[in-house]
Amino acid sequence: MTSGPQHPTPDTHACSAHPADPSMAPAPDAERCAHGQAFEILSTCHEHIGERLGALEEVGRALRDAPELEQQHLATLGEVLAFLDTAIPIHSADEEQSLFPRLRALPTFAGAVGDTPMDCMEAEHIEHGDEKARLKAAIVTRDAGAVGRHAIALANAYRSHIAKEEEVLYPMARQLLTDPAAIADMTEEMRARRREAGLLKC
Ligand SMILES: [Fe+2]
Numbered sequence: 001m002t003s004g005p006q007h008p009t010p011d012t013h014a015c016s017a018h019p020a021d022p023s024m025a026p027a028p029d030a031e032r033c034a035h036g037q038a039f040e041i042l043s044t045c046h047e048h049i050g051e052r053l054g055a056l057e058e059v060g061r062a063l064r065d066a067p068e069l070e071q072q073h074l075a076t077l078g079e080v081l082a083f084l085d086t087a088i089p090i091h092s093a094d095e096e097q098s099l100f101p102r103l104r105a106l107p108t109f110a111g112a113v114g115d116t117p118m119d120c121m122e123a124e125h126i127e128h129g130d131e132k133a134r135l136k137a138a139i140v141t142r143d144a145g146a147v148g149r150h151a152i153a154l155a156n157a158y159r160s161h162i163a164k165e166e167e168v169l170y171p172m173a174r175q176l177l178t179d180p181a182a183i184a185d186m187t188e189e190m191r192a193r194r195r196e197a198g199l200l201k202c
């Protein structure tokens, strides 16, 4: 009697993971997004987002003691928010529409409706949107201190989330999703989103 393929036991604690070093690598060549496979596209997006988080943290720290928002602060915030507003919906769709459904369909997660690492990450996606809205509101009301606090909070939230995905969820997904056809389908879905958005970078 032969047994079927064994599925490794996933780490289901992505929400509570606290990686020791959340620092991000510099953004790589954009060609990786244009030609990489699904998991490379996802991680490249994280690196590009991480690069902007550095700028967000810098302006957040500068504003902690600043009496008012200056043009240089607004210029940085505008660039960062333009990037996040463009890249995050694409990246979240990559995860929520391409990666997570394929993970949920695996026997590993049978019966675990609403209680998987993917559900945890989706909940955090919503929290990020709420925090970004608070940052924008603080910019509109020209509250320098609040802008600084929300900029730091948003950067911390994204860094923590990205670290959980890179160190817990993606390694688990790479172990569980090994069908080349499924990887190819995910890759094409991700590329299609970028073609539709007219982007080479993500
Ligand atoms: Fe995510």
Ligand SMILES: [Fe+2]
Binding pocket: 046, 091, 095, 162, 165
């Ligand atoms: Fe992500």
